[in-house]
Amino acid sequence: xxxxxxxxxxxxxxxxxxxxxxxxxxxxxxxxxxxxxxxxxxxxxxxxxxxxxxxxxxxxxxxxxxxxxxxxxxxxxxxxxxxxxxxxxxxxxxxxxxxxxxxxxxxxxxxxxxxxxxxxxxxxxxxxxxxxxxxxxxxxx
Amino acid sequence: xxxxxxxxxxxxxxxxxxxxxxxxxxxxxxxxxxxxxxxxxxxxxxxxxxxxxxxxxxxxxxxxxxxxxxxxxxxxxxxxxxxxxxxxxxxxxxxxxxxxxxxxxxxxxxxxxxxxxxxxxxxxxxxxxxxxxxxxxxxxxxxxxxxxxxxxxxxxxxxxxxxxxxxxxxxxxxxxxxxxxxxxx
Numbered sequence: 416x417x418x419x420x421x422x423x424x425x426x427x428x429x430x431x432x433x434x435x436x437x438x439x440x441x442x443x444x445x446x447x448x449x450x451x452x453x454x455x456x457x458x459x460x461x462x463x464x465x466x467x468x469x470x471x472x473x474x475x476x477x478x479x480x481x482x483x484x485x486x487x488x489x490x491x492x493x494x495x496x497x498x499x500x501x502x503x504x505x506x507x508x509x510x511x512x513x514x515x516x517x518x519x520x521x522x523x524x525x526x527x528x529x530x531x532x533x534x535x536x537x538x539x540x541x542x543x544x545x546x547x548x549x550x551x552x553x554x555x556x
Numbered sequence: 557x558x559x560x561x562x563x564x565x566x567x568x569x570x571x572x573x574x575x576x577x578x579x580x581x582x583x584x585x586x587x588x589x590x591x592x593x594x595x596x597x598x599x600x601x602x603x604x605x606x607x608x609x610x611x612x613x614x615x616x617x618x619x620x621x622x623x624x625x626x627x628x629x630x631x632x633x634x635x636x637x638x639x640x641x642x643x644x645x646x647x648x649x650x651x652x653x654x655x656x657x658x659x660x661x662x663x664x665x666x667x668x669x670x671x672x673x674x675x676x677x678x679x680x681x682x683x684x685x686x687x688x689x690x691x692x693x694x695x696x697x698x699x700x701x702x703x704x705x706x707x708x709x710x711x712x713x714x715x716x717x718x719x720x721x722x723x724x725x726x727x728x729x730x731x732x733x734x735x736x737x738x739x740x741x
Contacts, residue, residue: 476619477619477620477621480618480619481616481617481618481619484616484617484618485616503643506639506640507639507658508639508643508646508651508654508655509623509654509655509657509658509659510618510619510658512651512655513618513619513655513658513659514618514619516618516662516663517615517618517663519663520615520663520667543643543644544642544643544644544645544646545643546648546651548662548663548664550648551648551651551652551655552652553652553655553662553663553664553665554662554663554664555664556662556664556665556667556668
């Protein structure tokens, strides 16, 4: 009985090493050992759609933003643009500024991310009249 | 025995009367007391209601559940109305005021830390030093004399004996003594 079990376990181990999955360059939050991996574009599209909901409510904005910041990634500018426009629909300037702060904080030691994001968002910021934290002086304690 | 029983009856009656009287008294007192207590509670302590969402400053939660300032003054309410219009019309001070209404601390303020560690470390050293003084006093005034075997003469005798015994002759103690020249190598 034990010999049979050993044979089974050995064959199982061999098949594991043979069928090691090839990971695509995905920045998605989950990596499954089986099932389809969500690509970066699908992830971004999903979040842009979430924030682009015309009648998004304040709770959904907060929930979406807090969840997004919880992921191990810095959101793409297009997601952030959708989030900022959602803030505009909800008449919430403070949240818009907070989102920019959170992006800077999220980039951590990679100091080049935040200026890039600001550069991409500049048209939206100008259009909606959202100040950057630097303009308000809250980037320094 | 007859008198004892009589006394017991009397005390029983007195007890019953007292209890009725006190009960009536406490009923009125209780109703007035509760009113007093309720008033006292609502005016005095600032109690956090943990059954509703609270504000919090967290780096991983950029948008807290509730804004920091809940009870807006008339001026703040006017600013909130202005927020509904185009944000390009707001001055920098107004934008900053709106931010501070919703958030207590900015990310930079959350991250800044304090100099508390210096106070803590200083306190530790002060107490360690004080303890050292206590230990020193104890050494001087509480401990008795050391054994006589630690005196110089006794140590010399001991060392000589160890050399005679050939203690650790290969690598250790006696190995370092030159038996010919009768001195340390």
